[in-house]
Amino acid sequence: MKVEIIKCLQDNYSYLIINEKNQNACVIDPSEAKPIIDFVEKKNINLKFILNTHHHYDHIGGNNELKKKYGVKIVGFINDKDKIPKIDIFVENNQTWMNEDFQAKIIHIPGHTLGHICFYFSKDKIAFTGDTLFSLGCGRIFEGTYEQMFASLNKLKKLPIDTKIYCGHEYTLKNSMFCLQYEKNNKNLEKKIFEIKDKLKNNLPTLPSTIGEELACNIFLRAKNLEDFSKLRDLKDNF
Template sequence: MEMALELVTIPCLSDNYAFLVHDVASGATALIDVPEAGPILAVLKEKGWTLDQIWLTHHHDDHIQGVPDMVVTTGAKVLGAKADAHRLPPLDLVVEPGQSFDFAGEPVEIIDVPGHTVGHIALYLPKSGYAFTADSLMAMGCGRLFEGTPAQMWDTMQRLSALPPETVICSGHEYTTGNARFAASLEPENPALILRVAAIAAAREKGQPTVPSLLSDELATNPFLRAHLPALKAAVGMEGASDVDVFAEIRTRKNNF
């Protein structure tokens, strides 16, 4: 059985995460998003790794502002969405949804995940089972709809929920405690949610990240993946409503929570 690429989660800024993936055999290393350079460079030095590529998910400053320093220091090539090239740092490689590229002998699939922004992409490595979703699907939540529509984000949630349930969801922020409180306000009797809220609290008590998370856990507890379920529709008093209207109501409630 092939070994998955090594995955390292790096806390940055006040509540962001960057991720490194590393192939032991070839030494190839890629970085997903660059909130700031310092913590990432420290991990690279500690591991003795050379950074080859930087993959960007979307244009928000807290995901790209460390790119110039990282490129100057490491010489890594920068990859991002063609549709967002005008508002990303200079790109060496452009990709579009539906495409894939090779990294260390593993395909990396580009998934269109609009909603938080309209040019947002996720990067999915099916052999290793990692999905870098940044601010689309998040641990216990989803990103605010700064540019996209509820219909776009609901389509994104469905697209990501169709990945294998064992997929490791690598999202962009430590928002899980607040997201869990909101989820519990909608489904207080959900057994999986009760257990997960306790596990999140225990992890944060020890200063441990709650990211990444398993898609199977998101499917069982994340209200933004559950808007099509009768129990969630009943919880918001919208039993006869469309899935996207229920999703929009949940997103509005979270904004005001």
């Protein structure tokens, strides 16, 4: 399974996952259709599914056009069935969604939205974490509670440490400044910031990250308890 990173809108990332044997593919969170169509056409990809981590417009904006053009099926969380227009396939927490090309475990990770999910491809150790876990950060709490977000991040922390993390936005550099401000002597973080800057200088995405790197550097995963986490989340909202 190959992952292609597609830049969308200002700072969003959509992802194509491709079965290289037959070029069958899914797109994760198509913010807009055009960059996806351009890539699919250029590489002769058979787009089969849209996987949505949550219902925000910058994650589903391309759904309709892609569905119209390619007849793809839209996959999303069952409780978001009224929030994701034209959704076809409903998935639930802990379910394994599978077909002849792909197999992903669904992990319900509420907080940013109530119906937010992670698609975890366990065979390849790849997780699409949407706007819940960012590299060096986590999403704002819009619909859920601090408790829910903290519990959701704890679920993701339990994935194997070499799991690759692909998230919804390129926020890594800004996030790193926040981590550094509140954890000044983290050598792992210093090393990661050096790598991030190097990637950005070369116009490359800072993703994927890994669970191991996030455990070592992401202050939100390093928070000891709900109280510390909540304080950090408030500080970050005004950072």
